[in-house]
Amino acid sequence: MTFEPGELGRSGADLAETLRMLRKRAGITQTRLAQRCAMSQTKISNIEGGKLTPTLVDLELILRALDASPDLVSRVAALARKANSEWQDAWSQRRTGLEKKQNELAGFETSSTEFRYFLLSMVTGLLAAPDYVKASLSHIPGDHSKAVAKKLERQSVLYDASKRFIFILTEQAVRWPFLSPAAMAMQVDRLISISLLSNVRLGVIPLDGHMPTAPLNTFTVYDTRIATVETQTGVMVFRDRRDVSAYLSEFGTYEGYALFGEEGRERLSDWAGRFRS
Secondary structure (H helix, E strand, O other), X not given: OOOOXXXXXXHHHHHHHHXXXXXXXXXXXXXXXXXXXOOOHHHHHHHHOOOOOOOHHHHHHHHHHOOOOHHHHHHHHHHHHHHOEEEEEHHHHHHHOHHHHHXXXXXXXXXXXXXXXXXXXXXXXXXXXXXXXXXXXXXXXXXXXXXXXXXXXXXXXXXXXXXXXXXXXXXXXXXXXXOOHHHHHHHHHHHHHHHOOOOEXXXXXXXXXXXXXXXXXOEEEEOOOEEEEEEXXXXXXXXXXXHHHHHHHHHHHHHOOOEOHHHHHHHHHHHHHHHHO
16 A cells, blocks of 8 residues: 555545445434444544544444445545554654654653664664754754753653563664764663663664564554654654554564663673773
8 A cells, every 4th residue: 555645634534524425325324323333423423523533443343334345345444544644744843843743752652551662773762861862953953952851851751660661772773873982882871771670671683693684664663552653754653553563563573683681781881882992
């Protein structure tokens, strides 16, 4: 399935209109449809009004209640997948203020309990020392003091014992010389320190040995409901369970190649030592 960024913005409204049209064509009321689907009439109304994006389970119940043909089910499911995907381009984020993006991430962190981060080329904000956070935004014109402050504030979520974090970093992500050698050594020390938290599992994938698969993007999975995938020009947000499951599976593959615990900390200590030397 091809995702066109422009289509992603319209697909939610298109899905709502399609479901509303199908119900009216079937000649039944929202109340009657809600009864057939074991949903509330309010939920049906919100789905048809575009206020609520239905899950694939919701769609299956609605389309079955409307006696939709297999071909129609397939086409509506494809539309739903687009409705559950979102493109956030980097330029729009900069126009609206980078701190707004930080507030959105904080919202994900508040509503989720299990986090999986695959870090391909850089250290993520939750793990970053202040100098690293500032350097990560330095290429963008303007004053980013609010965004930096919000990034650092978000790090407090790591100390919430009710949440669980798994971070997998490639050797490239850890060792990319983003700062001076001394500052990079301190950044790696921070990774070692965070790896000791009881609710954090931090692993590294060294660039030696054999790994017969290659990652293309940095990505994060929140619980089993949302996956965000970073590119050079923006972020894709996936809520469709098939997309989220695909990234969970990919994460599991890399988890099998990562070094955790004392083995991972030994490798991190070695890399920090190389920066100091």
